[in-house]
C-alpha cells in the first residue's frame with residue numbers, strides 16, 4: 001500500500017485524488033490519508049503530489065513510520081475525497097516545515 005506522510009499536513013494539495021483509480025483517499029481537516037485496504041499499488045499518485053508526501057509503505061522514511069498506522073486509522077473515520085480542490089490557504093507557509101504529525105486535526 002501507499003502512505004501519505006508529513007509534507008501533506010497543513011498543505012493538502014489534493015492533486016493525488018484525481019488520479020487514484022480506486023478512490024482510496026480520505027480527507028480530514030488538514031491532511032489526507034490512503035486506505036491500505038483499498039490501495040492497489042498503482043503508483044500514480046506519487047508523482048502527482050507537488051511536495052512528495054506519498055511513499056510506498058516499504059519506503060516510508062524512518063522518522064515518518066507513525067504515518068503508516070495513522071493512515072489506516074483515519075481512513076476508517078474520514079470521508080472519501082475524489083475531486084481535486086484548492087490547497088489550504090496557508091499551504092506555502094507550511095510546505096517546508098517537517099515533524100507535523102502532532103498538527104494533524106481529527
Ligand code: SF4
Pocket residue numbers: 002019020021022023024025034038039040041042043044045046
Ligand atoms: Fe490510489 Fe494508486 Fe495511489 Fe494507491 S497507489 S492511493 S491506488 S493512486
Ligand code: F3S
Pocket residue numbers: 004007008009011012013014015016017032048049050051052053054
Ligand atoms: Fe497531500 Fe500531496 Fe495529496 S500534499 S493531498 S498527498 S497531492
